Amino acid sequence: MSRFSSWALYRQLLEYVRTEWRSFALAVVGYAIYAASSTALAEMMKRLIDGIQEPDAAFRYFLPLFVIGMFAARGVGTFLGTYFMSNVARNVVHRLRCNVFNHMLHLPGRFFDMHSSGHLISRVTYHVEQVTGAATNAITVILREGLFVIGLIGYLLWTNWLLTLIFLTVTPLIGLVVRYTSKRFRKISRRIQNSMGDVTHVASEALSGYRVVRTHGAEEYEKRRFEAASNYNREQSIKEAMTKATSTPVIQLLVALALAGLVWLAMAPELMSTMTPGEFVAFITAASLLAKPIRSLTDVNSIIQKGLSASQELFGLLEQPTEVDEGRRDPKRLTGDVRFESVSFAYAEDQPSVLEQIELEVPAGEMVAIVGRSGSGKSTLMSLLPRFYRPTQGRILIDDVDIQEYRLSPLRQQIALVSQQVTLFNTTIAENIAYGAPESTRESVEEAAKAAYAHEFIERLPQGYDTLVGDNGVMLSGGQRQRLAIARAIFKDAPILILDEATSALDTESERYIQRALEVVCRDRTTFVIAHRLSTIERADRIVVMEQGELIEMGTHAELLAKGGAYASLHQLQFQEKA
Secondary structure (H helix, E strand, O other), X not given: OOOOOHHHHXXXXXXXXXXXXXXXXXXXXXXXXXXXXXXXXXXXXXXXXXXXXXXXXXXXXXXXXXXXXXXXXXXXXXXXXXXHHHHHHHHHHHHHHXXXXXXXXXXXXXXXXXXXXXXXXXXXXXXXXXXXXXXXXXXXXXXXXXXHHHHHHHHHHHHHHHHHHHHHXXXXXXXXXXXXXXXXXXXXXXHHHHHHHHHHHHHHHHHHOHHHHHHOOXXXXXHHHHXXXXXXXXXXXXXXXXXXXXXXXXXXXXXXXXXXXXXXXXXXXXXXXXXXXXXXXXXXXXXXXXXXXXXXXXXXXXXXXXXXXXXXXXXXXXXXXXXXXXXXXXXXXXXXXXXXXXXEEOOOOOOOOOEEEEEEEEOOOOEEEEEOOOOXXXXXXXXXXXXXXXXXXXXXXXXXXXXXXXXXXXXXXXXXXXXXXXXXXXXXXXXXXXXXXXXXXXXXXXXHHHHOOOHHHHHHOOOHHHOEOOHXXXXXXXXXXXXXXXXXXXXXXXXXXXXXOOOOOOOHHHHHHHHHHHHHHHOOOEEEEEOOOHHHHOOXXXXXXXXXXXXXXXXXXXXXXXXOOHHHHHHHHHHHHHX
């Protein structure tokens, strides 16, 4: 992640505010009215004191009208500023949150391998709110109180410029305090944001995996883990509160000392003689009124530093390169000829190769089974086909065209994937089958479900196809979830199908249903089947055996058994286990 300067970060934040310039301009007008009417309080004191000394009929009517007008203007200014700045704030939250989420959806697979979902979710939720605090809440205070301070200082200079300059000698000291606390706030805020990611991560893991937690009696362990993450967040928040609680009184004390010195100087006979009583009271009133906005402006420093710390994370994330998509070809309907040419792959430059010089040619419509021990590279090889990862060497061709030449999204539309870990969304069964195609007809959804042998169990559900499946299909059995995943693949009607251990975790009856469904879905499609159960792939056109990232055997079921090599050993091992 690149290191941003504070001003560079803030400039990027203000880019989000710039598109809301109309609302922002109205807010500025509102706060200018607020500042002017608030400054008028000092002038009112001057008129009041001088008017009491020399009362007349006009003064009696003028002063009440002045008071009403001042507070009415202040009310209008507060409304304009507060409402329109809130409008800016929520629009900025929405745009920034959507930008971050949309960018995440296009990041490469390696990024997700290196970051936990809890930390990523924390960026979309907590971090964005912190950034918006800096972009809008802080600006609200800076505009409202800043314009008020400018108005008061202008009034003080107009009333007595010499005393005002003496009063302002305390400004460098306030600047030093603010500078020190800024650095500390930024450092602590970064820790708080990281710890919020830890809290989200631990909570999401424990709650989504509650069955494993309970069956292992690990409730106490998870409680301790969550408590530790939350406690670190608490400690950092207390440090932040301590810094804020210390810096604000120090700044207020400096202002009070300057104010006390000002009163002492103002009461010198030579100065008193040049000012009317009204001017003297107005000057002291204006100087006293400075204390509150200065305190607010120093308090806002913590909001800005939190936002800058969070924005460093977010803008760093937005700088992460998205998936490489340099393809220009738009595949219509692919035939499905697939060829791997000397394909090697490693997850990172400093890591060993997971795949080594894979050579494999699969004609359209052929079913190829890929077998091997766990960790032999089967799933990794299949992850290269939809370009979740890029080969470090060699190339993959579909219909004699390098897959890098195809545009990414249209290419993936040509590939259907059914894995052991089925992902279902907490919506209706129909919407899960027709995922990504919300305009589809109910008839086409039902046809796909019938082909996947899922229609029968769906019809028995309370609301049929409109039944909500729960979080990741928790309301359904493993076999039912798998049949829905196959129905989704049938509905997609892609020419290339990848079945990644789609039946390995199922009982015999569910497997029988799914085998029938797979016969339908594999028809006229180029199919890659990754399987542990060798009984499920005996009818494959070809079987490929992998070991430690290399392709070591290839042939039909009968040929490989007759050969007596690695496949025959795997088959014999499974046969003995069943016996």
